[in-house]
Every structure is written in C-alpha cells, then in structure tokens.
Amino acid sequence: MKKSQRPPKKYITSFYNTISLIGAYIAAGSFGVIILLILMDALSPHGTPYLGILTWIIMPVFLAIGLLLIPLGMWREHVKRLHGKGTRTLPKLDLNEPSHRRSAFFFLAVTSVLALFTALGTYRAFEFSESVTFCGQVCHTVMEPEFVAYKSSPHARVKCVSCHVGEGAEWFVRSKLSGVRQVYSVLFKKYSRPIPTPITSLRPARETCEKCHWPEKFYDKKQTERVHYMPDENNTRWYYNMLIKVGGTDLVTEHSLGIHWHINNKVEYIAIDDKRQVVPWVRITYKDGTSRVFTSEEETDGIDFDSMPKRVMDCMDCHNRPSHIFEAPQLVINKFLESGQIDRSLPMIKSTLVDLFEDIEELETTAAADSMIEQTVREFYAEEYPEISETRADKIEQAIEVAKRIYRRNYFPAMKANWKAYPNDIGHLTSVGCYRCHDGTHTSDDGEVISNDCNLCHVLIEQGDGVTVKEQDLNGLEFKHPEDIDEEWRETGCYDCHGE
Incomplete structure (x- = not known):
C-alpha cells in the first residue's frame, strides 16, 4: 500500500522553517495591533501620548523585526539544505512553479501594503515626535513644570519645536541626537532637578524668535496697569499706570530708541555665573563702528575679562521665560x-x-x-x-x-521647580533683571555710566490707591513706594525685598 503524499506547499519551501514562521507571526501580530491602536486612537474621545508612542514608534519596531526574520530564516534554511552539495549557492526562483509564483506575488503584495503603511507610519512617527503632546506629556514628571506653564503662556498656541528646533535639517538632526541623551537621562534618572537654565545648546533666538517677532520694527509706548495689594490688615490696594518704552528702530530714520535699542545695536557681555545674573562687563558697539566698554565697580576685582567668553545679547537675555513662566x-x-x-x-x-x-x-x-x-x-x-x-x-x-x-x-x-529656581529677567521686581547692567555702577574709562534712571525704560503716569488718592501726569511722575521707606528704594534694588 502506497504512502499518501503530502499536499504541495503553498509557498516556496524554504519559507517553512521555524525562524521564518516566527517572523511571520510577529509581523502579522504587530500589524494587527497597529491597526487596532489606530482605530482606538481615532475612536477615543481623550487621546494619550503613550498610545501614540506605542502605535508609531514601538510597534513598528516589532513589525520590522518580524519582517527581517522571514528572509533570514529562508536564507538559513537554503544554506542548510545546500550544505555539503557544493552547488547553487543562491536561492532559486522559478515563476513557472506554482509555489514560487504564489510566493512572489504574495511577497510583492504584502511588500506594497507594508511600504504604504511604513511611509504613513514614518510620517506619523515624525509628526508625533514634533508634537506638543510628545514634548510635554511623554516624560510626564520631568517636563510637567514646563508643560503646565506653557499652557497658560503667551505662546500656548506655538509648538515647542517652533522655538526649540526651528526650521532646517541641521537643527532637526541635532534635536534628535540630543533627544537620545534625554531619553537615557529619563530612563535612568540622570536628569537634574530643577532642569538647569539657560540651555547652552539652545538655537540662537535670531533664528527662531525673529521668524515671528521683528525687533527692527518700531513699537510705540505700551500702556500697562499694575495693581498691588499691601500685606496689611486691610489689604490696601495700590495702583500704577505706566508707559513702557518698547521702542525699536524707526525704519525711515534708522534711529533706535527704547528697550529694543539693545537688539538693534551690538551689545556683548560677560556673566560670571551659570544663570547669567551677575554681569560685570559690557561692551557696546555702535552703528558707526565705535565701541565702549563698561565694567562694574563692585565685581571686577581679580577677573581677567580678556580670557572669558563673551555673549552677544539677543532676545533671550531679557525674555528668558517667554513661555515657561513661574510667577512669584x-x-x-x-x-x-x-x-x-x-x-x-x-x-x-x-x-x-x-x-x-x-x-x-x-x-x-x-x-x-x-x-x-x-x-x-x-x-x-x-x-x-x-x-x-x-x-x-x-x-x-x-x-x-x-x-x-x-x-x-x-x-x-x-x-524642585518654582519662581526662585527660574528667575524672570523681564523687569526688576522679583529678580535682578534689568539691574544686571542698569544698576548705576557700570562705568566706562571715559566716565560714562549705564544709567539706572527709572524713566529710561518706562514713564509712570498714574499712581495711588486708585480710590481716594491718585496722582496723574502724562509727563511722568516720580515713583512713590506704597510704604514709607524714605529713600531706600533709590539705593536698593526692588528684588532685594520682593525677590526673597
């Protein structure tokens, strides 16, 4: 009695090996999970950053591993069969044979579908890695302070990457390489608490901020109202109304005025601390090419300024907390x-x-x-x-x-993040801010002093309790401290009391 013959294999015989079959199961399972996750993401009313990571970054890795195992197993099976024969070292593909033909067509069909999904997945992985969700919520504990502050900031509708990466391939590659180090730091808890600032590897502000903001444009004075409540029994209200001299450059005369004068001229400085809060040396290069160096009388002893790195002032030296603001x-x-x-x-x-x-x-x-x-x-x-x-x-x-x-x-x-860990250099109430240079002690060799005149940057036009006592003068008022501290406010920085 003849043995019953096995039915012919549906696909090429070298496919039927343990490694290739395991690879096929992994690939099919991963692909199915990806489809399921896509449906879950589409139907879920509340998205989660971890679903995006799983869908577009983690599962595609398993899919790729499974697909690689299939040809690896087939090649291993082919070599195994040829061992000792000394003939035909390459796999044989004959489209006249039904099993070979089915294998080839199946491979082309699956490859085409997977290529389409790979292209989609690659784009979605890139898009997700550039999203606010990825930046702010994936590393939840580490980035929570920045993300919470960002959501109520003036830049809440601007993507993180617009400022932290910007345009162009060079900084995109840099950001991804830096991201690898940051992933390692998060996984093994190697990060600092709080995250140190300023970030030394941050892209220059002129390449990011100035895509939207134009410091050469002249801005009129900006009116701003400030209300303070006294720490007394009645919580006494005290009101200020002032004009901020934002300024800039007049595009007709090319004359610079106001606070943005700093950006329209070349201002270099040396900071002797990591947070750039102590600035004993400043050099200004004017439009005509002349320059003047100012040094602080209080902080220059024993410092060799010639050997120290000098930073050219840009937006971030004043607007150092444009989005991640922690208020006192x-x-x-x-x-x-x-x-x-x-x-x-x-x-x-x-x-x-x-x-x-x-x-x-x-x-x-x-x-x-x-x-x-x-x-x-x-x-x-x-x-x-x-x-x-x-x-x-x-x-x-x-x-x-x-x-x-x-x-x-x-x-x-x-x-360990709060307003003291991240001082805001706009103003000079709770941190040294403007007084880093405008403290009245920075002088040049010819006797010029960087002014600390209050009216240099703003004009006080109203002050008082806003109910019974109010001084008004569009030409400017002399500042009056709500508490009677005599002339102390002239000699001591606001931050010495309000920044403690």
Missing part, C-alpha cells in the same frame, strides 16, 4: 484679589498667603502643600479672627482653593 506668589495673589476670586475684605489675607508660600516652598509633595495650606489658613482665622472664621467660612475656603491653584501652577516639588 505675591504677584499672582494680587491678580486674584483684583479679580475678586480672593475676597479682599478678609483681613490679612494677602500677608497670610504670602508668608504661607514661603513656608511651603521646601515641601516634597503637592499633597503636603495642600494640607499645610488648609491647616494654616483655617487656624489663622480661627485664632486671630474667630468671628470671621464662623461668618465668612465660605470665603476662607474659597481663598484656600485659590491658594492650591496657585501652588499647582507655580510649584513642582518633584522637579
């Missing part, structure tokens, strides 16, 4: 008092909250901060104002909730 609590509390979300009739509420934020800066968790906010505010009113504690309990609880919001927006204990 005393300034944020002013906003909530002015809007009525914190009841200004609660006695000592400004002082209580400001002191509270000083105490909770070093706490290690948000939960601990929430607990301390609740306990401190409730105990203060229960002990100092028991009647108000009972009759205005709802307003006290509202103030507590606002304080929690302020903490969550500006304090990130896991990364």
